[in-house]
Amino acid sequence: MIKNMFPFFLQILPIMKFVREFVINNPLCVCSDEIAAVKKDLIGEHDKMKLKQDSSHVLLKIVQEQYFMNLKIMVPDKYPLEQVSIEASESNFPNLLKVFFVGQAVEIARKCVQPPLKPNKKDPPFKPRVSLREVCEFLIKDCVKRYPLEICPCCKDRVMLRDPEEVAKDPRKRVERVYCGHLYHHGCLAKYMKTPPFKDGKFCPSCGKRIFHDKWKVTPELAEARWAHKQARERELAEVTDFLS
Numbered sequence: 001m002i003k004n005m006f007p008f009f010l011q012i013l014p015i016m017k018f019v020r021e022f023v024i025n026n027p028l029c030v031c032s033d034e035i036a037a038v039k040k041d042l043i044g045e046h047d048k049m050k051l052k053q054d055s056s057h058v059l060l061k062i063v064q065e066q067y068f069m070n071l072k073i074m075v076p077d078k079y080p081l082e083q084v085s086i087e088a089s090e091s092n093f094p095n096l097l098k099v100f101f102v103g104q105a106v107e108i109a110r111k112c113v114q115p116p117l118k119p120n121k122k123d124p125p126f127k128p129r130v131s132l133r134e135v136c137e138f139l140i141k142d143c144v145k146r147y148p149l150e151i152c153p154c155c156k157d158r159v160m161l162r163d164p165e166e167v168a169k170d171p172r173k174r175v176e177r178v179y180c181g182h183l184y185h186h187g188c189l190a191k192y193m194k195t196p197p198f199k200d201g202k203f204c205p206s207c208g209k210r211i212f213h214d215k216w217k218v219t220p221e222l223a224e225a226r227w228a229h230k231q232a233r234e235r236e237l238a239e240v241t242d243f244l245s
């Protein structure tokens, strides 16, 4: 029987060698379905996608109006058992958002291959899954395409100025991101956080969640006291002005 199969082996060996060489020379073929789906569903006419087979990278340039971000996504040898890695190179997004986008994308990729630390007993056993598409969907749809269109909950204007160069001229227009995920102009948020009511904290006008931000860690009592102090000072100044006029 084995003797009869010998010619068959002779035929199949070159095919196996070809397949092996093809996979080595085209490492991105392990995620070709995901790449096709990203191209079809997420890449717009002004965006660019390039595959670098020699270094196993997917390069993306994603554009939304005047804003852009260049992303380099590396697919490791052991994909999909290992997650993709992400790097944002050139971009004109505020650094705060760039750091947030990449940090969250890395976390999404990690969750694709590592079981949760506290698994829910009702969930089925953890199985690693492919991470490229999930990461691209987050970075393109939920970040680069979304944030330039966000509206400031206070002044109802675009948070990210239509001309990215303008932000440097006016620090009040700097972007702040609060815990619920909504973006504000720095000046608008500063004013809102210092204006009553303060009872139980300040809440995001867009989603109703309490606002937490490193720059405004003030208890409602202290915010109330500061407001009262500011009002008293303004009254004093008004009296002095009246007296002098």
Ligand SMILES: [Zn+2]
Binding pocket: 152, 153, 154, 155, 156, 157, 184, 185, 188
């Ligand atoms: Zn605003």
Ligand SMILES: [Zn+2]
Binding pocket: 180, 181, 182, 204, 205, 206, 207, 208, 209
């Ligand atoms: Zn919110």
